[in-house]
Amino acid sequence: MSAVTATISEGEMDAARAKPALRNEGARLGFRLTLPAQILVLFISAFPLLMQLYISVTDWSPLSGTGWWNAWSMWNSFANYTDLAADTRFWSALKRTAIVMVVCVPAEFLLGLALATLFADEFPGKRIFYSILLMPMMVVPAVAGYMFFMLFQSGGPVNDILSSLTGHPVTIAWLSDPTLALIAVMVADIWQWTPLMFLILLAGLVGVPEDQIKAATLLGANPWQRFATIVLPKMKTIIIIALAIRVIENFKIFDTLYIMTGGGPGVATETISVYIYKLTTQDLIWGYVAAIALAILIVLSIAAVFAMKRMARTRELVA
Amino acid sequence: MKRSIPFEIFRYAMILVAMTVTLIPILWMMSMAFKPIAEWSATGADLTWWPKDPTLSNFQFVFGESTNNLIVALDRNALKPILSSLLSAVFGTAIAMSAGTAAAYGLSRFGSGQNLPLALIQLRLFPPMAVMIPVMIMWAFLNFTDSWWGLSLVYGIVTLPFAFWLMKTFFDDVPREIEEAALVEGCSRLRVFTRITLPMMRAPLASAALFVFILNWSDYLIALLLTTREWVTIPVYMASLSSSMTGQLYGAKAALGLIAAVPPVIMGIAIQRHLVRGLTFGALKQ
Numbered sequence: 150m151s152a153v154t155a156t157i158s159e160g161e162m163d164a165a166r167a168k169p170a171l172r173n174e175g176a177r178l179g180f181r182l183t184l185p186a187q188i189l190v191l192f193i194s195a196f197p198l199l200m201q202l203y204i205s206v207t208d209w210s211p212l213s214g215t216g217w218w219n220a221w222s223m224w225n226s227f228a229n230y231t232d233l234a235a236d237t238r239f240w241s242a243l244k245r246t247a248i249v250m251v252v253c254v255p256a257e258f259l260l261g262l263a264l265a266t267l268f269a270d271e272f273p274g275k276r277i278f279y280s281i282l283l284m285p286m287m288v289v290p291a292v293a294g295y296m297f298f299m300l301f302q303s304g305g306p307v308n309d310i311l312s313s314l315t316g317h318p319v320t321i322a323w324l325s326d327p328t329l330a331l332i333a334v335m336v337a338d339i340w341q342w343t344p345l346m347f348l349i350l351l352a353g354l355v356g357v358p359e360d361q362i363k364a365a366t367l368l369g370a371n372p373w374q375r376f377a378t379i380v381l382p383k384m385k386t387i388i389i390i391a392l393a394i395r396v397i398e399n400f401k402i403f404d405t406l407y408i409m410t411g412g413g414p415g416v417a418t419e420t421i422s423v424y425i426y427k428l429t430t431q432d433l434i435w436g437y438v439a440a441i442a443l444a445i446l447i448v449l450s451i452a453a454v455f456a457m458k459r460m461a462r463t464r465e466l467v468a
Numbered sequence: 469m470k471r472s473i474p475f476e477i478f479r480y481a482m483i484l485v486a487m488t489v490t491l492i493p494i495l496w497m498m499s500m501a502f503k504p505i506a507e508w509s510a511t512g513a514d515l516t517w518w519p520k521d522p523t524l525s526n527f528q529f530v531f532g533e534s535t536n537n538l539i540v541a542l543d544r545n546a547l548k549p550i551l552s553s554l555l556s557a558v559f560g561t562a563i564a565m566s567a568g569t570a571a572a573y574g575l576s577r578f579g580s581g582q583n584l585p586l587a588l589i590q591l592r593l594f595p596p597m598a599v600m601i602p603v604m605i606m607w608a609f610l611n612f613t614d615s616w617w618g619l620s621l622v623y624g625i626v627t628l629p630f631a632f633w634l635m636k637t638f639f640d641d642v643p644r645e646i647e648e649a650a651l652v653e654g655c656s657r658l659r660v661f662t663r664i665t666l667p668m669m670r671a672p673l674a675s676a677a678l679f680v681f682i683l684n685w686s687d688y689l690i691a692l693l694l695t696t697r698e699w700v701t702i703p704v705y706m707a708s709l710s711s712s713m714t715g716q717l718y719g720a721k722a723a724l725g726l727i728a729a730v731p732p733v734i735m736g737i738a739i740q741r742h743l744v745r746g747l748t749f750g751a752l753k754q
Contacts, residue, residue, distance in 0.1 A: 264486060284736075318513070348744055352752055394748065397593055401595040403597065404689060441598075
């Protein structure tokens with residue numbers, strides 16, 4: 150290519166010939182630039198997935214005394230998958246994950262929306278309040294877990310506040326009661342992630358054209374009507390994105406919860422991630438864990454395809 | 469828009485409530501970190517909200533000096549976990565940012581790697597716990613377990629989606645006229661990228677890097693699985709702090725928690741403007 154272009158003097162080179170040459174150079178560079186990312190993605194997806202699939206049909210464990218490549222000698226056909234269907238601890242962990250999600254995500258959404266509405270226009274002190282209200286989402290989740298672990302101790306600040314509010318000493322053992330422990334971890338999740346909802350929804354709210362709201366005001370719409378007929382429809386895509394992000398992240402809930410309760414008391418706060426973690430590090434039945442993990446990945450992938458189509462459409466709308 | 473006084477009062481009252489709820493856990497940890505043992509181990513009626521007798525002994529303790537004979541000095545101090553957190557987060561950020569920035573430019577300008585956006589979002593979708601078994605096996609095989617570089621590599625891959633998406637939205641927003649002018653001047657495409665575009669993108673690059681750093685620094689689960697003793701990170705080390713005499717070492721844990729919490733909070737406030745883009749994979753432009 151370069152030999153050809155070199156023989157043609159610059160004056161003779163017309164645009165039609167120059168463009169493909171440039172385009173080729175661009176294509177080559179583009180390919181090279183994306184290569185490292187492609188390799189990293191492949192490294193963490195394709196090969197591990199195959200390995201996971203392989204181990205999931207065996208009884209292999211790190212204690213079995215043989216390398217994972219010899220796991221075929223422990224082939225158990227699909228016993229791991231049939232065990233999964235009968236594993237009540239798995240299903241209750243899944244149910245618990247769903248309960249946490251159903252409580253936390255709407256709570257974070259409504260609180261975030263309320264805050265965003267308060268912050269929609271300018272007022273003195275806005276910037277500093279905004280910065281402080283966003284702080285929880287930047288606190289390391291494990292540290293947040295430890296904060297709430299301290300707060301919910303039976304002689305801790307939460308009970309101290311309750312004592313002064315009610316007038317007599319309160320000594321609730323939050324983290325050792327099955328129901329209260331679940332409530333405590335949900336409080337921690339809501340504390341940490343409401344700011345994210347607030348941030349995203351405020352970004353959306355600011356993007357609603359002000360002249361439309363003004364027009365509606367002139368036409369005599371009250372604040373609630375303005376909100377329901379103009380603001381809400383305009384924010385539909387943003388709301389979907391915000392909810393999708395929290396649903397996905399909330400499904401993975403681990404750090405905060407595990408530091409606070411370790412999944413306990415008993416299995417009262419054991420979510421899917423905590424259950425898999427315990428199987429991986431305490432029971433060490435890796436063949437079974439691989440099967441559970443794959444089952445979850447398959448279900449999530451199907452959900453992802455739907456979500457992604459939606460996201461792609463919203464991106465076009467926003468862009 | 470017109471303001472009514474009752475609304476303003478309502479607004480400030482609500483913000484005050486939200487600020488109180490937001491700040492109580494943070495302030496409690498700060499207060500615990502500066503309390504001497506008699507105060508941080510107090511419960512119920514003896515609880516003190518502010519340290520009456522502020523001390524740095526908790527910080528001294530986590531760095532290996534015990535000032536109280538109730539608690540035996542640690543056999544190892546927090547310096548190594550801090551170093552481990554720092555090294556793995558910094559190198560993880562370097563991996564994610566270099567691969568992510570290059571790929572973002574490749575896709576934004578030349579349309580290469582069309583599969584990446586989807587693949588990278590999918591990477592983010594799965595619970596880390598569900599993909600860690602093969603990684604643990606691979607890392608044991610490669611002898612990467614319990615090393616800061618092994619941790620860096622996983623961090624780099626896990627945060628690659630954020631680096632890529634942030635940089636892609638930034639590149640998409642940059643007008644191409646300057647690049648085209650440089651091309652006409654005879655610059656090669658690569659030179660345009662390294663000498664013209666990247667220097668122009670210094671500020672966005674910095675915010676994306678800070679954002680990725682916060683994510684890496686915040687990890688607990690991956691470090692918990694991939695490190696055992698030598699290169700545990702701050703959160704893992706923090707969780708292990710307890711003594712046979714007093715049980716949970718509240719003061720020391722709070723001191724360490726404060727050390728872990730401060731950098732991301734400061735960085736987060738510095739890059740607030742870009743947080744929405746980062747967290748929504750650029751689906752929302754701000």
